[in-house]
Every structure is written in C-alpha cells, then in structure tokens.
Amino acid sequence: MEIESNYRNTCQKFWRDIKKSDPTEITAVRTVSYNSDTRQFIVLFFNEEYVVDSDQEIIRRRRDGYVPEVLATIIILNYLANARPFRGSDVNWVSIKELPGGMIFYSAFHKTVISVLIESFGHQSSRLMEVSHVLDGKPGPFGDASVILRAFPEIPLCVVIWEGDEEVNPNATILYDFSIGQILDTGISIDLGVYLAEELKKLAQGQFGKYIT
Known part of the structure; x- marks a missing residue:
C-alpha cells in the first residue's frame, strides 16, 4: 500500500x-x-x-x-x-551502475529486472528476438542474444542475454544510453527497466504457452 x-x-x-x-x-x-x-x-x-x-x-x-x-x-x-533541452549524440551504452546514483538501485534492479530476464530467456536466448518484434525490437551486438528497443524516440534500451548451460549460469541485463540522465530521473530509469522486463516476460509467456516462474 x-x-x-x-x-x-x-x-x-x-x-x-x-x-x-x-x-x-x-x-x-x-x-x-x-x-x-x-x-x-x-x-x-x-x-x-x-x-x-x-x-x-x-x-x-x-x-x-x-x-x-x-x-x-x-x-x-x-x-x-522533465522536458528540457536534450543534447543528443552517438549512443553510449552503459550499465545501471554507471548512471548517476545508479549503484544504490542495483540490488533492486537485479531482483526486478535481471532475474526476470534470466528466468524468461536465460536458457533459450532465441526467444528474446522472437517476442521483441511486438515492441519493434532490432538485433543488438551483445551477448548470446540482444535486442535494441525504443522506449521513447530519444531513449534506446538494449536487452542482453548470456545463455547458460550445465556449467555456466545464465546472465542478463538492460543497457542504457548514458544520455537518459538528461531525460528521466534515475529512479524512473530503473522503473523503465522493470517495465520492459515484465513486458518481455508477458510476451514470452503468451507466445510459448507456459508460465515462467
């Protein structure tokens, strides 16, 4: 409440x-x-x-x-x-830890974003591209699978999956363009990651017909 x-x-x-x-x-x-x-x-x-x-x-x-x-x-x-002049430039991908004040949010980010992505795609990374087309996702350059999406026209996000196997645990993250700090509050940037991870999870559940715990 x-x-x-x-x-x-x-x-x-x-x-x-x-x-x-x-x-x-x-x-x-x-x-x-x-x-x-x-x-x-x-x-x-x-x-x-x-x-x-x-x-x-x-x-x-x-x-x-x-x-x-x-x-x-x-x-x-x-x-x-938060509208104010935006100094756009080439995309500079960074982790949540590299955003201003991002370190204090990392524990919550891992629980609500990284863990959700691992559960949804960590053992079948090909799912990521299959479901993200609904959000107009484009292939990205990182990990075993990655996809670039636009939250807003000025805000790209990159979802990255490193697929696990019997010996290696899967991993995942969402990368931000460093310029997001000019547009959203850092806490809201975290919320954006949470929202995207949950939307991708819902899409994966719907497409593959089973619940992902």
Whole structure:
C-alpha cells in the first residue's frame, strides 16, 4: 500500500509539473505532438501512441483507449514533466551502475529486472528476438542474444542475454544510453527497466504457452 501511495503522489507531482509548463516548450524538446484544441499530447512509447490529457489527468493508448498501469504512467509523465533541452549524440551504452546514483538501485534492479530476464530467456536466448518484434525490437551486438528497443524516440534500451548451460549460469541485463540522465530521473530509469522486463516476460509467456516462474 505504501508503494502504491508513493506512486500516486509521484503521478500527482508530475501532472502538476506538466500543467505548469507551456506545451510549446515541451514539444520543442521532446518528440511529441500537442493538439491545442483537445489540449492533449501524443507520446510514442514502445512503438505505441498514447494520448496524455493533463486536464483529465489520464493517459490512454490511442488505438484502443487502454489505460496503462501505474508504472508506465509514471514513466510517460516523467518524460513530459522533465522536458528540457536534450543534447543528443552517438549512443553510449552503459550499465545501471554507471548512471548517476545508479549503484544504490542495483540490488533492486537485479531482483526486478535481471532475474526476470534470466528466468524468461536465460536458457533459450532465441526467444528474446522472437517476442521483441511486438515492441519493434532490432538485433543488438551483445551477448548470446540482444535486442535494441525504443522506449521513447530519444531513449534506446538494449536487452542482453548470456545463455547458460550445465556449467555456466545464465546472465542478463538492460543497457542504457548514458544520455537518459538528461531525460528521466534515475529512479524512473530503473522503473523503465522493470517495465520492459515484465513486458518481455508477458510476451514470452503468451507466445510459448507456459508460465515462467
């Protein structure tokens, strides 16, 4: 309950920040559009368009009206509320430990991200590419299998799997572009990893018809 309350308070803060901002300032530094008639933003999140209505304080997926869970909501809101000029450059992949303040989140990251990916793909890394096409994943250059996805147009993520066998334990991670620190709070970057790991797990469960513990 305390976690849910913290999430609600975080959402409320981000909604307030968005309402205080000039929409043109947000669209100038984020790859989003704004409809001045409906007073709504359109945000691309993992290859899906979401309508962000700050008057009603609600987010809906454009194609079917689905309201995303609180974790996705917080990530999308932080992306808009934190809007400031972005200094883009070539992708510089880093681990969570290399993000500002990332070390303090590593234990939780291992439990909620790395462990989930290992359970889902650690012994069949080929599954990763098979399921990630739903999120418009592209092959990556790391590990036994890796895939690059776009959380937002400015935010690439790379999921990496090292497959295990009888002698070697499997491993996994999510790599971030170092520039994510210009766009999301570090804690929200962790939430983004948690969200992606869970989405990939759900896809793997659905495709392969069994529950992955």
